[in-house]
Amino acid sequence: MRRSIATVSLSGSLADKLTAIGGAGFDGVEIFENDLLVSGLSPEDVRRRAADLGLAIELYQPFRDFEAVPPDTLADGLRRAEHKFAVMERLGVTRMLVCSSVSRAAIDDDALAAEQLWLLAERAAEHGIRIAYEALAWGRHVSDYFHAWKIVRMADHPNLGVCLDSFHILARDVDPYAIRTIPGEKIFFLQLADAPSLPMDVLYWSRHYRCFPGQGDLDVAGLVAHVLRTGYDGPLSLEVFNDIFRQAASMRTAQDAMRSLIALEEQVGLRMGRTVTSLSSPPPPVVPTGFAFAEVAAPSMGALGTLLDALGFARTGAHSGKPVELWEQGAARVLVNSGSTESPDGPALGAIGLESPDPAASVKRAEALLSPVLPRMRGPHDAPLDAVAAPDGTEVFFCRTARPDHPSWIDDFSEDRRSAGSAGEITHIDHVALTQPWHHFDEASLFYRSVLGLRPHESLELPDPYGLMRSRAVSTEDGAVRVALNVANVSAYDGSHDLAWQHIAFASRDIVATARRFRAAGASMLSIPENYYDDLVARYDLGPERHRLLRELNLLYDRDEQGEFLHFYTGTTGRVFFEIVQRIGGYRGYGAVNAPVRLAAQHVRPRHRSD
Amino acid sequence: MRRSIATVSLSGSLADKLTAIGGAGFDGVEIFENDLLVSGLSPEDVRRRAADLGLAIELYQPFRDFEAVPPDTLADGLRRAEHKFAVMERLGVTRMLVCSSVSRAAIDDDALAAEQLWLLAERAAEHGIRIAYEALAWGRHVSDYFHAWKIVRMADHPNLGVCLDSFHILARDVDPYAIRTIPGEKIFFLQLADAPSLPMDVLYWSRHYRCFPGQGDLDVAGLVAHVLRTGYDGPLSLEVFNDIFRQAASMRTAQDAMRSLIALEEQVGLRMGRTVTSLSSPPPPVVPTGFAFAEVAAPSMGALGTLLDALGFARTGAHSGKPVELWEQGAARVLVNSGSTESPDGPALGAIGLESPDPAASVKRAEALLSPVLPRMRGPHDAPLDAVAAPDGTEVFFCRTARPDHPSWIDDFSEDRRSAGSAGEITHIDHVALTQPWHHFDEASLFYRSVLGLRPHESLELPDPYGLMRSRAVSTEDGAVRVALNVANVSAYDGSHDLAWQHIAFASRDIVATARRFRAAGASMLSIPENYYDDLVARYDLGPERHRLLRELNLLYDRDEQGEFLHFYTGTTGRVFFEIVQRIGGYRGYGAVNAPVRLAAQHVRPRHRSD
Known part of the structure; x- marks a missing residue:
């Protein structure tokens, strides 16, 4: 055509x-x-x-x-x-x-x-x-x-x-x-x-x-x-x-x-049924099966290492040719890249790795949909690993981790990665949340849908103290890969608020234990107002013990017809923070109802504004 | 209450x-x-x-x-x-x-x-x-x-x-x-x-x-x-x-x-009928009867003087105590203030003077509506002259020019103001157009309506090559004072376009003569594309001679049920340009239909963009 x-x-x-x-x-x-x-x-x-x-x-x-x-x-x-x-x-x-x-x-x-x-x-x-x-x-x-x-x-x-x-x-x-x-x-x-x-x-x-x-x-x-x-x-x-x-x-x-x-x-x-042969037919989408890793660009470890450590992650390796560290817990992997030029905002989420059944086919699909492979520096012994750029600049890598049929990126990391086992409860990356520039939101939604074959969910509007946040999740049918796309129509009026926060949400099999471990390590947790818990008691009768526990550990709560959702947030370093979630039963959402509480709490810490 | x-x-x-x-x-x-x-x-x-x-x-x-x-x-x-x-x-x-x-x-x-x-x-x-x-x-x-x-x-x-x-x-x-x-x-x-x-x-x-x-x-x-x-x-x-x-x-x-x-x-x-005495009743609005002046802050005369001169204005005086020049033609007066600190954008419209039947009552009205009088430096012999700030920062002065019942601001200017008579066709200020910060548009509309008693007109959306411009005029019933409020939702995406243009529109009794005078002086006129004139021929049968004249002189044309409207634009200096208009019959608008042509033409001159 x-x-x-x-x-x-x-x-x-x-x-x-x-x-x-x-x-x-x-x-x-x-x-x-x-x-x-x-x-x-x-x-x-x-x-x-x-x-x-x-x-x-x-x-x-x-x-x-x-x-x-x-x-x-x-x-x-x-x-x-x-x-x-x-x-x-x-x-x-x-x-x-x-x-x-x-x-x-x-x-x-x-x-x-x-x-x-x-x-x-x-x-x-x-x-x-x-x-x-x-x-x-x-x-x-x-x-x-x-x-x-x-x-x-x-x-x-x-x-x-x-x-x-x-x-x-x-x-x-x-x-x-x-x-x-x-x-x-x-x-x-x-x-x-x-x-x-x-x-x-x-x-x-x-x-x-x-x-x-x-x-x-x-x-x-x-x-x-x-x-x-x-x-x-x-x-x-x-x-x-x-x-x-x-x-x-x-x-x-x-x-x-x-x-x-x-x-x-x-x-x-x-x-x-392709009866019109003049229609384009790019190679079919290769639906990713999970997150291989999330990579944070952080010139120095500092607060980031403290947070990962307190969550139960262990530093398990270093890249053989680049200043990149690997942190692991269960199947959750975080790369910390100290080789990138310092961003004025401090640590930032720079890349995600997606598990692909066929990385080469993933790349072909992306190229056919005008997302060319990014030029990369690769050492002579590094495993092949290609990435494309998402509309907000995040690099998306196509990986095949530790499978016998394909070289694995993880083999580029030094041997000591097997040494430090972790006893934590975190099992994998549940989702990543990426704040999009306001004029790239529709483009981003189309990118994830067409290039990666993800399914877009309902678009939501979430009140922030300084504006409205628009949010739309895209995911695989089975939820193995979930990405929350946010756009912040927030306080453009004086330029003082940069809300391009990004976060990585880890799934825990026992969020209470993870929260206790995190707190015991003395790390910075996002504090949730008492008023939230008073309202939760009015909304749900969860029994006094459970309400007490939520309040004590700064846990947020949601439920839908399929199940329950517990989550908490760490403090922010640069543009990045972590969320820990536990899905109980078949809960499918992201706790959007609690986003206003989270956003307001995050505004408490940065500089105070003067009107 | x-x-x-x-x-x-x-x-x-x-x-x-x-x-x-x-x-x-x-x-x-x-x-x-x-x-x-x-x-x-x-x-x-x-x-x-x-x-x-x-x-x-x-x-x-x-x-x-x-x-x-x-x-x-x-x-x-x-x-x-x-x-x-x-x-x-x-x-x-x-x-x-x-x-x-x-x-x-x-x-x-x-x-x-x-x-x-x-x-x-x-x-x-x-x-x-x-x-x-x-x-x-x-x-x-x-x-x-x-x-x-x-x-x-x-x-x-x-x-x-x-x-x-x-x-x-x-x-x-x-x-x-x-x-x-x-x-x-x-x-x-x-x-x-x-x-x-x-x-x-x-x-x-x-x-x-x-x-x-x-x-x-x-x-x-x-x-x-x-x-x-x-x-x-x-x-x-x-x-x-x-x-x-x-x-x-x-x-x-x-x-x-x-x-x-x-x-x-x-x-x-x-x-x-004020049966509820607990209702507030500020002093009634004092509806202005015309423009006394428009003041441009311009560190040096340069292009501004060239434009005013080419339009037929004469420099008629200088303020006795401040670096302010008075330029006049008919009842149109422009003050050029070189004493203000230089704006990074060059010349800017800083103030308008409105003729008030009772300046003191105008001030009382403004104060009752939370627009306090601005502190001013006044010399010992200067006429009293009070100003309030409009929401976009423009100072609004309440004047009573050359009336025996009130000291006149114009007497603060040196005597030579009578010396240079002007032979031009410009009679008065028809309107001023002020670009509002996007988050002050509603506030501005309420300010002009409540403080000054102006009547708001229909809100319009005008396409600019890089976005949409929202525009709303406010005026007195008789049109003696007209202000066009614009807000530009334009190219915020890379910050490269600052469209906070402001302009002063002068009424001419013979716009053809004014345009010829202006052109003969070799001054910079906004050039209108040939395609506009080809379309005008398709839309209106004005006779070949009139069409030729419009095209020759870069005049734009509009009509409504009451009459016709001819206008042209000068080049821009800093944030300011001038428009010259001629209303024929009872035309009531502002030539909004031609605004997209004007906006596109104005984009031709500034820096070329690279996407």
């Missing part, structure tokens, strides 16, 4: 947008009229630049409020159209989007709409131009695709067809199945956008919250499958209005858009 | 919130439960702090999902309530908010709801506590105040009354008139919030977009008038959930909140 994107989806000048779109490997582009109007580039300049970048100009859009209007308005519309046809000829584009009228002057008369669109198509034909008629979800009289198709059928002009837009159809819950009844050659264009479920008016939602397919909650792949079954052979073209993409760097957004299309085509192919 | 505010309306820790609320002069506070739960302060600590700050704790809130539930859930609810009553006794608060059930377990049975609320009230009475029952707009079975009042009447318990909330009532368009039928002593509490008209689900709207009365579009004053007519004598209490206030500095938000209440009380008093 040809891949295209509307210029309105990206930030910057029209020249910037074209460069970014070409750079990301698109085949074509929709020129959004306003982007041309405000540009110093002439239509001929745009045509030349697009050609130089290998981009076909697929569509000129939008032409508004043309059809089903009184006769005098029609004359004005035809006059406007002639001017636009002239611009289109200069651009070298032969397809124009006409969207259904929103004007109060529009008349509810399909025959009139058909007649006037016929006139427009007839004029367009003289210029070799085709008209793609689209039902806006908020059109005055025409607001669903089947209505638009009815009018196109009535008009019956070879230069008139429909434009389908996944947002306009799916946002109003219109059933896309009837698309199959439209002949493919009468579908002149296909625009694609996704959106998160948000309870608001469809126009407002459309203008601010559209996103790329796979980043939201609409079944875009299902719709595309219907369209392709008609024989449609035009481009798949992204058209996204999004407040954040408007501000983000265009090169990066264009790449994110391309990744979304590749993943979408794969989804569509799976739906259709 | 006693004035109160819910802790949830402000950012920070509970201690920070109480300090800010006390500092802003409130009489009382609602304790939002979650703020207590996450706080390290014990209920006794909170009680003591509030008392030290002179704050009564008016309400403990919210208690959820209590009424109209199955019997086993009722027992659990009563158990929860007893725990909360204990906390309330420690806090020393005797009023609890119970909001209508949202749980799916709730039963649609008013008699059951009444019976269970009676039981709760009976238990509460044992602790000297009263229950204020509130209909949430999204309550499962009880979602309007009259329904809640019906249940309270059925229960008929002295410790049970209703809580009214302006948002829950007005957001759902429930008629508040029937409030008058509720006896005042059965209205146990009154919560107030406003909100801008936004097309979304009421719960989502409530959680993110509430604002203080006078900042949105709801008729809060009308509702309060109905409530006061019942004899209600409890506090007026603000309860606002707002994504921006959550992040803003709490001291400032608390002051903004207090200003809002003072202005609200005045509005209510006007509605009721």
